[in-house]
Amino acid sequence: MTLTSHSTLRDRLLTYLAGVGGSSTRAQALDALDVLYAGQWTTEDISPQNTRQFETKWRNRVSFERQRLVERGVLQARSDGVWALADGFDPSRIDLPRLAARNAEIRRREDMWVAAKAAGAPDDILPRALEPLHLRAGGRGIYVDVATTKSAIAPAGVAVSFLDLGQAYANERNVHGVIYRLPRTTREGRDQAEITATVRAYELAMPVFVILPGARPASRSVRRAVVESVDIARGSVLITFLDDDPLPPEPGNDENDEFELVIDDVETRWQRRKARPNQARFAFAVLQRYGARCAVCDLDAEPVIEAAHIRAKALQGSDDARNGIPLCSNHHRMYDAGWYAFEPLTTEVVFRAQQNKGQSRVIRSNLSHLPLQPSRKALEDAWERWSATS
Known part of the structure; x- marks a missing residue:
């Protein structure tokens, strides 16, 4: 316990x-x-x-x-x-009733997690064990368990788990979490209810579970997580895993403080996880700020749109979205290879003399079309470095 x-x-x-x-x-x-x-x-x-x-x-x-x-x-x-x-x-x-309902549901989910670990989670649990543990039921991507989670504070229920087997939706997953695509089908009523339940999980900072392929073909992996951010316009949510690596204990105030070797509290793990570098979080924030469209060629196929650091991560560039820009995979590689840069004042796309701009398929002359602009400081830093190597 x-x-x-x-x-x-x-x-x-x-x-x-x-x-x-x-x-x-x-x-x-x-x-x-x-x-x-x-x-x-x-x-x-x-x-x-x-x-x-x-x-x-x-x-x-x-x-x-x-x-x-x-x-x-x-x-x-x-x-x-x-x-x-x-x-x-x-x-x-x-709000006393809200606090009581939220705390009771968090406790229920923590008990579910204890039971899931006893059944083989996080890496090797049989699919048939998921339903008895109340982690999963039916074939939908988002499981809400309305009968249990519906309440005055969540009329549509609260999302419990997200299925990500790499089949139905083009989700992006790494060791930190997953950018999960919300459902978009002809069943709008049910889809909207699942979206609303997902938003409620975010608002309540409620622990959720992500169901992934397991260690064996016949098994599943279950990860405890939180919905960290929601972008309804793009139909995406950022889900951050809570148990992908061990966390150090919290510092005490003096030698008489209780020393906790393991911290297994959802809120503490979430807040400390958010302070760590996370490529999925950076990508989510960049596409949320600028839109899921390449900034230089207008390609809007989100699966191939990437978040490029203006000041490179290798140079300790920050994961602030203002230090990023959305580029398709081709133009991201060209940018990282130094084919072109953005002039800070005009944001004009400038190519090196030896590169063939015509073959690059760049159709935007500058970044003025973006709904928001990247940091001028970041552009100036990158321009200075790029110019010094011309």
Whole structure:
């Protein structure tokens, strides 16, 4: 059994403080939470810390979450042992039914993940095991499980899993996650319901699962993930895996803090994953900013449109979308090979003298047609480097 998530601990603390008028001593708050959630603390939660046997892990972790809320300006920064909502914070902003429903569904999915790992996840689980685990049912690409996930906060349900076997849709997948294509068929009502359920998973920061080909032809791989971004106009979502590599433990505040060798909390893993380089995230952001059309030849076949770094990744170029530009695979390779560059002031496409512009099939003379422009600083940096090698 895992520890109760960081987000759930914060929700429980805020719910309690809002219910008692906004403030309480630390001891009163912890004792109240102990009683209010007596049947919901996990075995790991109520186990003693290694360094402070008199205190359970969840009490120590709630204290850390209180500090996080102070840093976010939700609670007051006090040192007198009183935990209090920040001045001006409206307790009515805390939607208690929504928090309860969200936390219950997150807990259900975490239990599903524990059961899936016992059945062979992430790399080798039999397809017939997916339905009993509530990970999958039917042949649709997006599984919602409406009967279970439909609620007042999600009238169309919340997406549970995404099937990506490399057959029906041209999804882009790497070790970090997948750019998943939303359904576009003649069954608009059902397709729209699945899209709405996917958006709700994003809005609620709900863990989801991606079903992939397994280690053997007859098996499946299951990856726990989150919907990180949604682009309805392009019909794409960015899904980031949570378990593709181990994460280091969070630092404690002092030597007496509980040391957690493994952090298995969805929110923490997601936030720390987002801070890491991710080519799928960069590509998604570039196409979302500029559109899925080559900037120099107007080809709009998204499967061959790539996100090119203006300042190269090999030169520590950032993954900010403003340091990127959409190019088809051919023109991306020409750009990386130094055939052409963009003059910073006019964004004119300039070719080297020895290259045959006529054979390049470039039909755009500059970048003014793009809905947004790339960073001038990035263009100037690339132009300077390109000019120095002419």
